[in-house]
Amino acid sequence: MQPAAIRGFVCLVILIAGALWLAPAGEAEPPPVQTPSSEDQIRSALFGGVPMDRWKEGLLFEGIRPQPWLQSAANWFPGTEEVQPNEMRITFMGSAPMIRPGQMNTSIFVELGNGDKFVFDIGEGSVANYVAARVALNELKRVFITHLHVDHFGALPYVWMFGTWAGGWHENLEVFGPSGRTPEYGTAKMVEGMKMMTNWHRDAFDVFPVGKGWDVKVHEFDFRDNGGLVYDRNGVKVIHWQRSHAKDGASAYRLDWNGLCFVWTGDGRPSKLDAKYAKGCDVYVTELQPEVVEINSGVQGVPPFLGRYTIDTHHTPAYAAGYVANQVQPRIFMTTHMNFDPFLNEETVAEVREHWKGPFHFGAPDGIVVNVTKESIWVREGILPDYPNSRAPQFDLTNGQLIVPHPRNDRADIQEPFVREQQIDPKEYYPEGYHPELLEEWPVPGDLVIPVEALPENLKESMGAEWRLREKNRRALEAQGDKP
Ligand SMILES: [Zn+2]
């Protein structure tokens, strides 16, 4: 340091020390009251840039803004926000046909303010994201499958088996899906095949409580019945229509509830039917395949002729997605079932924008969350942890009891004694003075019936959380005069 610099430094230190000495100890003084700025000044500062009563916000349009109850307008953190009574919340739990760690196979979760929850497609790997989003597996009871390509239903056996084990005892798993041109290609036949595939698993898991768990209800509808109603309960209606996806039996769905609407088209070529049945829906979601097949072949490894042929016979290119969106005129247009890659994204947006000038967002990568009310729509990135814990199973505790159905099998029913006799005596491996009381036999002869007040406080809280929210929202909806 030069002498002049040292002098300057010493002066600075003295100044700071003086300022600290002068500052009052303890609480800061409130700012002094001053003469208010003039009305004109305030108006021009707060509203000066607002043509037609609003700021010019580029391509973020009227009605696209964060709702006041969001904990963060940038991110969704699972478990931190309740679905509001008049809200529809949509989460993309899987967003691609080609599975990879950041993008599981397609699945869209729709939660409504009345407590109802719907799964649209349940692609392989998507369960990991449901778990990370703090959805209990026994909450996944209504699954709508657009078509029987395995990237749209691959996780169904897991949801069925482990969703039953994890408390799915009191409600049937319901699977909605199209017929095929002949019965062997219909949804019911797929479920029959799934039953055969899980034969060993179900008998094995019958040593656990099962209740209604294994009784899958299949609602197979005629794929040709365009506009037909496939679901009508609790104020929620779902219709379907055909998609041109190279084989008969591909369908789109539209869900309407409480003046809000969601469409998931599933896979298929752009069609007049989409424009007709999705017309005016709030959230219109279609699939999209980036068309840069030659570049993609270098990056993704898909031979260009295979990419081109697959798109042109099965899928919706970005230009077409925007074209149909412009006919549908949704409040927000979203695309999913697409690779989310920086080298593709700008190109994709530019192609969509050729025809669609309204609000647009990718339904990708996994974890994208959409909050929808009549007033506003907002899209955020959900923060899904890599190592989440499972959420406790959710139960309806209306009758004041938790009923755990009696297992149908005992180990002795399904296992010969020999291999059990080879089990090492626990006394050999538990250390001296430590021997847990093992639960080797189911402890009650019939159903285990636990009054809610007898439940440990943490279980009462965690297992009844969704049920309490449903009751709270039901009262709020009733209070505003809506029919449940
Ligand atoms: Zn697909």
Ligand SMILES: [Zn+2]
């Ligand atoms: Zn497909």
